[in-house]
Amino acid sequence: MPSSATRIVLRQHVTDDDVQGVAWDLDWNAISVGDRKQATWVDAWATVDGATSIHYVHDGPIGMRYFMVRGRDVVGVAQRIVDTCPTWTLANALDTARLATERDDRLIAVYAMALTAPDDPDPA
Secondary structure (H helix, E strand, O other), rough: OOOEEEEEEEEEOOHHHHHHHHHHHHHOOEEEEHHHHHEEEEEEEEOOOOEEEEEEEEOOOOOEEEEEEEEEEEHHHHHHHHOOOOHHHHHHHHHHHHHOOOHHHHHHHHHHHHHHHHOOOOOO
């Protein structure tokens, strides 16, 4: 089966400590820890069988955090993350952008749209 990848964008209230808890609860093996002194840093894990990698990106400049999941069990790992953490979907981001009355809320929604957008163009 060919390798695939997906990005899962976390809601603002999910903390770095929450992410560490998810990694622990889902029994991922730590691979590397990002440099917390940098504006953007990445932690990496792998599933127990080593066939799927999970990278947690803390993108400080835009204030967004997300997982990049690659490998054999992208669908299963991604579903476990979504079942565990509050996440953005493209539909939520579009709705939030349409309904936002505050600048910061609109910016977060726009970033969430960009990070959740599919590779193929979407008319929305």
